[in-house]
Amino acid sequence: MELRFTEEEIAFRQEVRAFIRGNLPAKTLERMRLGYPPTKSDVVTWQRILNKKGWATYKWPQEYGGQAWSPTMRMIFQDENMLAHAPEVNSFNITMIGPVLIQFGTPEQKERFIAPTANLDIWWCQGFSEPGSGSDLASLKTSAVLDGDHYVVNGQKIWTSTAHHADWIFALVRTNPQARKPQEGISFLLIDMKTPGITVRPIISIDGSHHFNEVFFDDVRVPVTQRVYEENKGWDVAKFLLGNERTGIARLGKSMARLEDIRELSPHLRNHGAPLLDDKLQRERVASLEIRAKALEITQLRVVAKMMQQSDGKPDPFSSLLKIKGGELGQDTSELIMDAVGPLAMPQWAKELDLLNRESGENEPPIGPDYAGFAAGPYLMHRASSIAGGTTEIQKNILNKAVLRL
Amino acid sequence: MDFELTEDQRLLNDSVSRLLADRYAFDARRGYIKSAQGWSQEMWEKYAELGLLGLPFPEEYGGFGGGAVDIMMVMEAFGRSLVVEPFLATVVLGGSAIKYAGNEAQKGEILPQIVDGSLKLGWAHGEQQARYDLTDVLTTATKDGSGWVLEGAKSVVLHGDCADMLVVSARTGGDRMDKEGLTLFLVPANTPGVARRGYAMRDGTRAAEISLSTVKLGPEAVLGTVGDAYGIIERVTQAGIAAFAAETVGACEAAHTMTLDYLRTRVQFGRPIGTNQVLQHKAADMLIEVEQARSMAMLAAMMVDEEDAAERTRNISMAKVGVGQSGRFVTQNSVQLHGGIGMTEEYAVGHYFRRVMVFEHSWGDSAYHLGLLADQVG
Amino acid sequence: MDLRFTEEEVAFRKEVRDFIRQNLPARTRERLRLGYSPTKQDIVDWQRILNKKGWATYKWPKAYGGTDWSPTQRMIFQEENQINHAPEVNGFNITMIGPVIIQFGTPEQKAHILPRAANLEDWWCQGFSEPGSGSDLASLKTAAKRVGDDYIVNGQKIWTSTAHHADWCFALVRTDPNARKPQEGISFLLIDMKTPGITVRPIISIDNSHHLNEVFFDDVKVPVANRVYEENKGWDVAKFLLGNERTGIARLGKSMERINYAQELARDVRQNGKPLIEDAGFRQRVAKLQVQAKALELTQLRVVAKAAGNSDGKPDPFSSVLKIKGTELLQDTAELVMDIAGPLAMPDWAKELDLLNRESGDNEPLIGPEWAGYAAPPYLMLRAASIYGGTNEIQKNILNKAILRL
Incomplete structure (x- = not known):
């Protein structure tokens, strides 16, 4: 047993860090550092830079443009990206549909989609959840009826992140309402968002941002050639997708970056007439979060190491642990930043402060210090960390089923 | 890795x-x-x-x-x-x-x-007034020809009642809280002037109060350098924390396993109580804490041999807090989910609970080490 | 709405406090201050002092020797007893069997039992739980068969607090094993602990104390005259008993007293070369507990005020909130005191420190400071507070059933 990083791993970390520093656009870095979500253009630009280097699709098999990195190296890569305030690549493209097409796609589908997916020439979104189907995903109702060589899709998806940016959507639809079990009548379709009959309605989040959407399908015609895998076998595809590579799920680097940020903010934030971190209780709060981050870092390495040994491809139930603790840490570190900023985090300044707007030549001066404008946003948005991708409660059910067996 | x-x-x-x-x-x-x-x-x-x-x-x-x-x-x-x-x-x-x-x-x-x-051996360092402060040593060693005379008292010396030889810390210089002026001595337990009163700890292990009155030692009794023992005391304590942290993980794991067995077999209202989702989720929370504690015990083990003292001290403190807090959570809830039987002397789960309690109160509890770490933030 | 106490209430508090300070035996006070459990003698002496004053049975109707104190006065009385280190009166006598006999007893039962229960001439214990019947109390199996003018009782009770001190036991027994519902075949019997066939076996608790027992019944003869209320209607009696006056359930005064005691101790204990009381982290921990105690005090006052308003005698489901938060606070304040003592709380010194032994002329000097010697047992013993009287999980089920209705 050796818990220290090897020299190769340390060198790799240096290489990644240097590349990001040398290539991440300054505007993007500044926006991310202040807590803003990246813009669409931030994500596209960065993913293309990485793709040129061969790093955007590092998780994919090598013959499809992936890297032969060990799980530890993958983890280092993810952490370094987050620590350096780089946007995450579009995970619908990289973690979800890419691997799905590689595993299940026809040669034609691979030929058509894989390269533009890697380069973010196509922005994908995910059409899974429905108003009545959240944790109980298999109860979904959006129907697809075969009509010649097309499916006719009718129904509604919800919580569709970035659907308003998306060129394409991969969606679960019901092709056999009479199946013995609800899981057995579902198919997996690729749908062009420009197809007539699709309506996207924004859902504004509690931080005032537009991230989620409802997507309505009204007699939307989808060629049968855009079905992935067999008809009524879509649940197998979904399971593969949801279980695929979940080590990044803790998003630990992001939390660690905030624990660095608080040190930078401290001199600006006065408490009893002194910098914030002169206060022992504030320091205890930071120390306590750092301890949790350290524990999670090692647990994550253990899960990663276990994956290196077994290659059955099955998701490790302990990734539920990573998701739960990683989500909590994201919530608590964003709360730390908001609390540190205090009353200045309360006004809805985001719009006025938006760096994009300022670049576009708006003349009004920003209100308040720039670090304060989006300090509450991540706190608000992070409430979703314990909801999206399987709620914390569902993750505990998974742990119970797979490990505790009560 | x-x-x-x-x-x-x-x-x-x-x-x-x-x-x-x-x-x-x-x-x-x-x-x-x-x-x-x-x-x-x-x-x-x-x-x-x-x-x-x-x-x-x-x-x-x-x-x-x-x-x-x-x-x-x-x-x-x-x-x-x-x-x-x-x-x-x-x-x-x-x-x-x-x-x-x-x-x-x-x-x-x-x-x-x-x-x-x-x-x-017995590690006779702690004193009644010191609580968790490693430098708070009042026991003195004064020069006596080529040898030394020890005077003072040591407290909660683990297995001090059965030790054949005690490693005793004493002041050869400096003031009460000084890092400088501490020296270690090897003291055979049967040396005249050494008196021991043994007792059981809350978890059933043994310990002793040791008084040292005019304990005469030769020059060969000095362990290490005179006046410069603090670094050694710190390392010994850290090795103790790392080992005890691992023991705590074992105890938590066993308490959790026992709890799962109990949830599967205890029937109330006509079904095993483990079919209640609220108890399943509590058991999942405990599993998570056992694994987080295990990660931190690994960190402590890895750091015991780290030569960079600041890095070592910082990480061992982190592990102490992590294992201590997870340990409290896991064992307190093990008792809770067992109900009445968990409160009894004759059932093992209460013993795991108390072993972890003793860990938490050895060489600095979670709050103490969190305070030490907080002093380094900024 | 006025959250302040009235002048009368303030005067009442002073009267109670003065009485306790003048009449509580010094040894009892000292023992409780150090964290010891009261001895049997402590409780007997104090209850008789209170009874002479007419205060032991303050909860009973005036006709039976009670007072006409308002719910707020009752709360003040309990709080002052706890803050001033007085033992609690025997709850089996005062809160349980007394009110049961007043409500359901025959004239003979009232005449014989009530005065002796009030003056603690008889020490009562409660025979409810059985090895297979904890949270699911109605599944109890101890059988009582009618033979002439007697019941013959066979079976086992468990977790019977102070059975080894007790003169009498009130017990739930099954008189009709064929009843339609388990609740319908239960009767409530009063059993003399000296009756042949009763065996009391101690259960040693994790603090090494003897508080709990198993009680075995082997062909124990109980006169039918010792049954309370009708045969097979014992569940009604039990429900009345368990729902009876639960405002004291939070034992808030005890927690407040521990918070004060902890601050006293922390002045004498040093950490990093300074009194512990000067440590910011410690002070914050105390402050958090004080905030919780204040919130609970106000919630308790609200429950009490509601109880004063409605006299339907039904237990307020909100008393489950008091039980949950009250026991958590008891546990956390006991943990605080233990943590202050730190390593000195870990040796099992209780025997050597026992004030009773010292009084009896033990010559061995004490080990360690005496306040530290008994700092751990209350922490250990209070783990039971969230288990007995309906586990906190069961209390949450009650809240769900009565208020949330999920």
Whole structure:
């Protein structure tokens, strides 16, 4: 047993860090550092830079443009990206549909989609959840009826992140309402968002941002050639997708970056007439979060190491642990930043402060210090960390089923 | 990065687990505690036979040449079985003091006797007024010709009642809270002027109060450099924390396993209580904390041999907080989910609970170490 | 709405406090201050002092020796007793069997039992739980068969607090094993603990104390005259008993007293070369507990005020909130005191420290400071507070059933 990083791993970390520093656009870095979500253009630009280097699709098999990195190296890569305030690549493209097409796609589908997916020439979104189907995903109702060589899709998806940016959507639809079990009548379709009959309605989040959407399908015609895998076998595809590579799920680097940020903010934030971190209780709060981050870092390495040994491809139930603790840490570190900023985090300044707007030549001066404008946003948005991708409660059910067996 | 055990470690782990499975059932342990000295001489000899008592010592002294990871594995197994023999006191604490500070003659004389089980050590550093402050030492050593005279008292010395030799810290200079001026002495327990009062701890292990009045020692009793023992005291304490943290993980794991068994078998309202989702989620929370504690115990083990003192101290403190807090959570809830039976002396879960309580109150509780870490933030 | 106490209430508090300070035996006070459990004698002496004053049975109707104190006065009385280190009166006598006999007893039962229960001439214990019947109390199996003018009782009770001190036991027994519902075949019997066939076996608790017992019944003869209320209607009696006056359930005064005591101790204990009381982290921990105690005090006052308003005698489901938060606070304040003592709380010194032994002329000097010697047992013993009287999980089920209705 050796818990220290090897020299190769340390060198790799240096290489990644240097590349990001040398290539991440300054505007993007500044926006991310202040807590803003990246813009669409931030994500596209960065993913293309990485793709040129061969790093955007590092998780994919090598013959499809992936890297032969060990799980530890993958983890280092993810952490370094987050620590350096780089946007995450579009995970619908990289973690979800890419691997799905590689595993299940026809040669034609691979030929058509894989390269533009890697380069973010196509922005994908995910059409899974429905108003009545959240944790109980298999109860979904959006129907697809075969009509010649097309499916006719009718129904509604919800919580569709970035659907308003998306060129394409991969969606679960019901092709056999009479199946013995609800899981057995579902198919997996690729749908062009420009197809007539699709309506996207924004859902504004509690931080005032537009991230989620409802997507309505009204007699939307989808060629049968855009079905992935067999008809009524879509649940197998979904399971593969949801279980695929979940080590990044803790998003630990992001939390660690905030624990660095608080040190930078401290001199600006006065408490009893002194910098914030002169206060022992504030320091205890930071120390306590750092301890949790350290524990999670090692647990994550253990899960990663276990994956290196077994290659059955099955998701490790302990990734539920990573998701739960990683989500909590994201919530608590964003709360730390908001609390540190205090009353200045309360006004809805985001719009006025938006760096994009300022670049576009708006003349009004920003209100308040720039670090304060989006300090509450991540706190608000992070409430979703314990909801999206399987709620914390569902993750505990998974742990119970797979490990505790009560 | 490598979490794999070596072949030797796997064999060691198997043989320790087998021995404890055979000889350390809960009732057998109760018998060991009830005996006059409060632990089993026979088990002590078995540990010697297996090579456990020589685990961390170099081969030239008859040791196994193992490292902190080996100690971690053994301590985890000891935690699962709630072992009460003086392993932590003798091998980890006393043994580390000799290993880090002893001269060739001292190592050559003492380590082989630890390895073969014939010598037990006590780490006599803590004092009643000191609580967790490692520098708070009032016991004095004054020069007496070429030798020394010790005067003072040591408190909650683990297995101090049965130790053959005590490693005693004393002031040869400096003031009460100074890092400078501390010296370690090797004091045979039968030296005139040493008086011991042994007692049971809350978890059934043994400890002692030790008074030292006009204890005369020769110059060869000094362990390490006169006046410069603080660094050694810190390292010995850290080795103790790392080992005890691993033991705590073993205890938490066992308490959690017992709790799962209970949830599966205890029937109320016509079904096992474990079918209640609220209890399932509590059990999942406990699983998460056991694994987070395990990660932190690994961190502590890895850091024991770290040469950068600041890095070592910082990480061991982090591990102490992490394991302490997870340990409280897991064992408190183990008692809660057992209900009344968890409150009883005759049932093992309360013993795990108390072992973890003693860990939490050894060498600084979570709040204490969090305070130390907080002083470094900024 | 006025959250302040009235002048009368303030005067009442002073009267109670003065009485306790003048009449509580010094040894009892000292023992409780150090964290010891009261001895049997402590409780007997104090209850008789209170009874002479007419205060032991303050909860009973005036006709039976009670007072006409308002719910707020009752709360003040309990709080002052706890803050001033007085033992609690025997709850089995005062809160349980007394009110049961007043409500359901025959004239003979009232005449014989009530005065003796009030003056603690008889020490009562409660025979409810059984090995297989904890949270699911109605599944109890101890059988009582009618033979002439007697019941013959066979079976086992468990977790019977102070059975080894007790003169009498009130017990739930099954008189009709064929009843339609388990609740319908239960009767409520009063059993003399000296009756042949009763065996009391101690259960040693994790603090090494003897508080709990198993009680075995082997052909124990109980006169039918010792049955309370009708045969097979014992569940009604039990429900009345368990729902009876639960405002004291939070034992808030005890927690407040521990918070004060902890601050006293922390002045004498040093950490990093300074009194512990000067440590910011410690002070914050105390402050958090004070905030919780204040919130609970106000919630308790609200429950009490509601109880004063409605006299339907039904237990307020909100008393489950008091039980949950009150026991958590008891546990956390006991943990605080233990943590202050730190390593000195870990030796099992209780025997050597026992004030009773010292009084009896033990010559051995004490080990360690005496306040530290008994710092751990209350922490250990209070783990039971969230288990007995309906586990906190069961209390949450009650809240769900009565208020949330999920």
